[in-house]
Amino acid sequence: MNEFDFDACVVGAGAVGLACGYALAARGLSVVVLEKAGAIGQGVSSRNSEVVHGGLYYPTGSLKARLCVAGRRALYQFLDTRHIDYRRCGKLVVASEAAELPRIEAIARQARENDVEGIVEIDGAAAIAMEPGLRCVGAIVSPQSGVFDSHGYMWALKGGIEDLGGAVVVATPFEGASPLPGGGFEVRAGGDAPTRLSVRLLVTAPGLSAQAVAATIDGFPPQDIPPRHLGKGVYFRLAGRAPFEHLIYPPPIPGALGTHYRKDLGGQAVFGPDLAYVETEDYGVDPARAAGFYDYIRHFWPGLPDGALSPDYAGIRPKLHGPGEPQPDFRLDGAEIHGLPGLMTLFGIESPGLTSSLAIGEAVAARLLASA
Numbered sequence: 001m002n003e004f005d006f007d008a009c010v011v012g013a014g015a016v017g018l019a020c021g022y023a024l025a026a027r028g029l030s031v032v033v034l035e036k037a038g039a040i041g042q043g044v045s046s047r048n049s050e051v052v053h054g055g056l057y058y059p060t061g062s063l064k065a066r067l068c069v070a071g072r073r074a075l076y077q078f079l080d081t082r083h084i085d086y087r088r089c090g091k092l093v094v095a096s097e098a099a100e101l102p103r104i105e106a107i108a109r110q111a112r113e114n115d116v117e118g119i120v121e122i123d124g125a126a127a128i129a130m131e132p133g134l135r136c137v138g139a140i141v142s143p144q145s146g147v148f149d150s151h152g153y154m155w156a157l158k159g160g161i162e163d164l165g166g167a168v169v170v171a172t173p174f175e176g177a178s179p180l181p182g183g184g185f186e187v188r189a190g191g192d193a194p195t196r197l198s199v200r201l202l203v204t205a206p207g208l209s210a211q212a213v214a215a216t217i218d219g220f221p222p223q224d225i226p227p228r229h230l231g232k233g234v235y236f237r238l239a240g241r242a243p244f245e246h247l248i249y250p251p252p253i254p255g256a257l258g259t260h261y262r263k264d265l266g267g268q269a270v271f272g273p274d275l276a277y278v279e280t281e282d283y284g285v286d287p288a289r290a291a292g293f294y295d296y297i298r299h300f301w302p303g304l305p306d307g308a309l310s311p312d313y314a315g316i317r318p319k320l321h322g323p324g325e326p327q328p329d330f331r332l333d334g335a336e337i338h339g340l341p342g343l344m345t346l347f348g349i350e351s352p353g354l355t356s357s358l359a360i361g362e363a364v365a366a367r368l369l370a371s372a
């Protein structure tokens with residue numbers, strides 16, 4: 001039996017890696033989280049909509065459906081306990097013309113099958129009574145959707161890991177691992193003070209680097225590394241007063257939930273993200289994309305004034321599917337896939353990964369400990 005430096009090592013201190021570290025530490029394991037950047041939460045978790053998703057859209061029984069609903073329930077509880085800011089403002093999924101009604105009816109059915117609480121279908125007049133600026137012929141109300149302070153959340157997870165005796169080490173890239181005879185892994189960590197650690201369990205949650213990180217693990221079958229696609233989305237901010245209190249979502253676009261409206265915790269209105277496949281991690285926002293945003297937004301909010309949108313920020317989704325391909329589920333791959341006991345590799349943790357993060361952490365910890 002090996003003696004280990006740590007029971008578990010997690011690669012990546014985004015929302016998902018931190019939630020995995022927290023779940024493992026809460027089970028009494030000694031945990032180290034390795035982060036290559038100089039601070040936690042600088043990856044995909046810092047460039048998103050900060051929406052707490054209800055769990056409406058995903059195929060029933062999929063990881064996305066189950067972990068989003070469970071993760072959302074756990075997230076609100078966590079935010080309450082830790083006094084982290086959020087607003088359960090609710091969401092309207094709106095049909096702005098009759099042709100969209102069957103699509104939102106299908107979403108309502110899917111949401112009920114997914115056990116999402118409080119879903120109500122309303123007609124256009126009722127929706128406009130709730131949000132007078134809307135162009136709407138019918139809507140779904142999802143009262144459990146909201147917005148939250150994702151950075152406060154990640155700092156609380158880091159604090160939680162440390163309170164439980166774990167460590168979150170920044171500026172320390174994971175550079176590879178080798179399985180040890182008798183179980184566990186030797187982990188190679190870089191940075192200013194390169195080191196080697198022995199660990200019993202290893203979790204990789206490096207967001208956009210999931211494929212590159214898996215390729216540095218000796219014995220990881222190359223055919224089990226899924227393709228990597230980068231799905232960029234940009235946001236535009238509205239000058240002036242936020243027009244709606246609820247999140248407003250048109251029916252989804254192919255491959256993503258698409259451009260929606262949110263009033264952020266600072267009270268400002270933001271629209272986005274659209275979807276464009278890119279080859280490099282470039283976070284620029286091309287002001288020329290505004291034209292498409294005006295057309296799209298005026299479909300559900302005709303009152304959008306000319307010149308009111310300015311470029312804000314961009315995020316990149318770690319996608320496993322290319323343009324036109326069906327959107328796959330999250331992948332939490334254990335030894336049954338890659339053949340390496342004690343290792344969980346996470347791939348394709350795009351939306352609703354932030355909402356699902358606590359439930360992903362629980363699932364990863366439960367599966368690793370069940371097989372250990």
Ligand SMILES: Cc1cc2nc3c(=O)[nH]c(=O)nc-3n(C[C@H](O)[C@H](O)[C@H](O)COP(=O)(O)OP(=O)(O)OC[C@H]3O[C@@H](n4cnc5c(N)ncnc54)[C@H](O)[C@@H]3O)c2cc1C
Nearest residue numbers: 012014016036043044045048049051174207315353354355
């Ligand atoms: C535009 C957009 C909008 C979204 N909106 C929402 C939303 O509203 N609600 C929602 O629930 N989800 C949303 N998502 C999805 C959500 O943001 C992600 O699922 C989630 O943040 C992924 O977290 P993560 O920890 O897996 O990845 P990350 O946050 O990227 O964390 C991975 C970390 O690993 C580190 N890392 C990489 N390689 C190494 C290495 N070799 N060694 C050490 N560290 C390494 C990175 O530096 C990074 O900090 C959105 C995503 C995008 C792109």
